[in-house]
Amino acid sequence: MKSTLVWKTLKLSPALLGLSLFAVSHADAAIPDQTANTSKSTVELNRQLSETSIEIDPLQIASDVPPSLNPTNMTADSNRELLEQIQRYSGENDAESLNQVTSVGQLRDVSPGDWAYEALRSLVERYGCIAGYPDGTYRGNRALTRYEFAAGLNACLNQIERLIGTGGFDETELETLRRLIQEFEAELATLGARVDNLERRVAFLEDNQFSTTTKLKGEVIFNLGGAFSDEDLRIDGEDDDDDGDVDAFGDNLTFSHRTRLNFDTSFMGEDRLRVRLQAGNIPEFDEATGTEMARLGYEAATDNDIVIDDLIYEFPLGDKIMIAIGANDFDFNEIANLHNPYLESSGTGALNRFYRRNPFVFRNNAEQGVGANIMFSDSLSLDVAYVTGESESPADKDGVFNGDFTAISQLNLALADTLDLGFAFGYSYYPGEDVNLSGSTGSPRAKEPFGEIATSALRFGIQGNWRVTPTINLAGWGGYIDAEAEAGDREGDDADLWTWMASVSFLDLGKEGAIFSVAGGMPPKLTDVDGGDEDDDTSFLIEAQYKYPITDNILITPGAYVILNPNHDDGNDDIWVGTIRTTFSF
Known part of the structure; x- marks a missing residue:
């Protein structure tokens, strides 16, 4: 017992x-x-x-x-x-x-x-x-x-x-x-x-479990919005649809969505293979308004067809270097520091495409490439990349080295704990097709200063982010491109392009996690060109938005932006775009 x-x-x-x-x-x-x-x-x-x-x-x-x-x-x-x-x-x-x-x-x-x-x-x-x-x-x-x-x-x-x-x-x-x-x-x-x-x-x-190596992350955007103006835009001083009339647009309010599924796979613990599936029907407002300045920062005009939107593999090389290889939708922004923390995200950042990142540095019309981030110290790092637009094509003037490409770098400085700066320099070459120096955010002239002929460009950019107080953040950038025609009757002609942006964000305004942001800037503008016409006037973009978290996984962002003198032409009426974006993440 x-x-x-x-x-x-x-x-x-x-x-x-x-x-x-x-x-x-x-x-x-x-x-x-x-x-x-x-x-x-x-x-x-x-x-x-x-x-x-x-x-x-x-x-x-x-x-x-x-x-x-x-x-x-x-x-x-x-x-x-x-x-x-x-x-x-x-x-x-x-x-x-x-x-x-x-x-x-x-x-x-x-x-x-x-x-x-x-x-x-x-x-x-x-x-x-x-x-x-x-x-x-x-x-x-x-x-x-x-x-x-x-x-x-x-x-x-x-x-x-x-x-x-x-x-x-x-x-x-x-x-x-x-x-x-x-x-x-x-x-x-x-x-x-x-x-x-x-x-x-x-x-x-x-x-x-879904997989022993793969995590599934998702994001769904519901968007209610529309573009409004009194009349159609003129391109190069002409009625954009050549019907002899100035057409009104923007009477329609749209409701659309974008759905993303990210499959993140790690094979060694510190690496990541991302495969992103995307479908959506968020409209491209440039088709309705006649200017790429009106484009949303989160559009997805796939007509609800499922596409592979991202295919990128990242892995460390030692303790200080991270390598990224992209086979689809890969540009310099995938590896570099954008220095724009509260507006850079496509799902929760700026409403307008222009405000997400410096188009002269991070929008190079690329699809494939390789890049690296090198950490020299906690306050000094270097981003480098070589990106191409048609590397999958064996056709003439395509491929890894014969098609359009950009070689670019950015030196990042962290000054104290509140100020970050990035200094970027790059070189681009376009063999004649798909020339796009503005990243589809500016005027038609800034996009193709010489038309569809071979063009080279030296790219310069400076971007920064300053946390003034725990609840106030300033961000901005400036960019310059020195372009040159490389073929045809205009070979040797030069062109100058400029852009800038500044924003202020007020953090935890009204609720923890809520952010009110105001931004203003000049979309890419052709200021001088040999043997051609530059942009005569100046467009300004102004945006205001308020991000309000309903829960940890639901964020609603009402906001609006206005384009003054669209396409750098004061003959065009101003365009207003209003939207209510609701982002679900899981």
């Missing part, structure tokens, strides 16, 4: 004797006389345990937890408090692992004069249940909480089983164990439920 009682008791708390004795060394604050002998200290400890113990049948403890203490019947607040305490304890122990000692002399901060010396020596030599810190200390004055005590993991299980089998475990020690079980019954019940729940969750995830 006695052996059965012992075994049932051990089933509920397999290591509490060793842990209870472990607690003695931490209880010196409760012992008034530190010079007292070990026997007196043990009696005092047993008296305290007896006074605070709960009267309960040990057989009931060994077989079933009382219903009042069953985790399924405990209040949610009580369980939550217990688990938070236990998790904090686990986090502390992760930082400093303990090492088993075989002699009390291995503990540098324990001396024979300490009141608990004999108890520690007994624990080490009799039970083998004492662990020290890696630096050889025991830290006996450190406070021990009930949760730390309850979260101990079987430190003495094997030793107790061995002692019971050899008759080395007496009745007094069994009685101490019973009292400890009663005192810490609630914590033990909660720990048991937590382990059981974790085991069930792990088993479920293993049986139902």
Whole structure:
């Protein structure tokens, strides 16, 4: 009968004797006389345990937890408090692992004069249940909480089983164990439920996981918006549809969507292969308005056909270099720092395409390429890339080196913790088709200053981001392109293009996570060209938006932007675009 009682008791708390004795060394604050002998200290400890113990049948403890203490019947607040305490304890122990000692002399901060010396020596030599810190200390004055005590993991299980089998475990020690079980019954019940729940969750995830290497992330945008103006635009001073009339547009309000599924796969832990599927019907407002300045920053005119929008592989090369290779929709922005943190995202950033990033640096009409980010220090890094537009084509004036390409770099400086700057320089060449120097954000002349003939361009850009205060952020850029005609009658002609933007964002305005942003700038403009016409006037773009998080996964962004003198022509009426964008992320 006695052996059965012992075994049932051990089933509920397999290591509490060793842990209870472990607690003695931490209880010196409760012992008034530190010079007292070990026997007196043990009696005092047993008296305290007896006074605070709960009267309960040990057989009931060994077989079933009382219903009042069953985790399924405990209040949610009580369980939550217990688990938070236990998790904090686990986090502390992760930082400093303990090492088993075989002699009390291995503990540098324990001396024979300490009141608990004999108890520690007994624990080490009799039970083998004492662990020290890696630096050889025991830290006996450190406070021990009930949760730390309850979260101990079987430190003495094997030793107790061995002692019971050899008759080395007496009745007094069994009685101490019973009292400890009663005192810490609630914590033990909660720990048991937590382990059981974790085991069930792990088993479920293993049986139902999408992939062992791939994570699925999604984003869906619902967009309600429209473009409004009194009349159609003129291109080069002419009615854009050549029907002899000036046509009104913009009376229609549109409702559309963009859906993205990102499959991120890691093969080595620090690498990532991204495959993005996209479908949508968000309109391209340039087709309705006659100017690319009106384009949205998150359009998806695929007529709801599913396309592969991104195909990029990133991997580290040592500790300081990250390499990126893109086979589809890859440009310099995929690897470089854009220095525009609150407006750069296509799903949650600027409403207008122009404001997301400097078009002279990060929009090179590219589709494939390779790039790298090199970290020299925490405050100095270099982005480099070689990108092409038709590298998949074997046709003449296509391919990796014979088609259009851009070689570009950016030096990044982090000044203190609040100011970041980027200085970019690049060279582009277009063999005659698909010339696009403006990144489809400016005037037609800025896009093709010489028409569809071979064109080269030197690209310069400076962009920066300044956190003025914890709740105010400034960002902006300036860009310049020196273009030259490389073929035909205009070979040798030069052209100058300029652009700039500035924005201010107010963080946590009205709610934590909410951001109000105002931006203004000049879209790419052809200011001077040999043997051709430059843009006579100047367009200005102004945008205001308010990002408001409904939940952690739902963000609503009402806003509007206006284009003054569209296509750098004051003969064109201003265009207004209003939109309410709702972004769901999962």
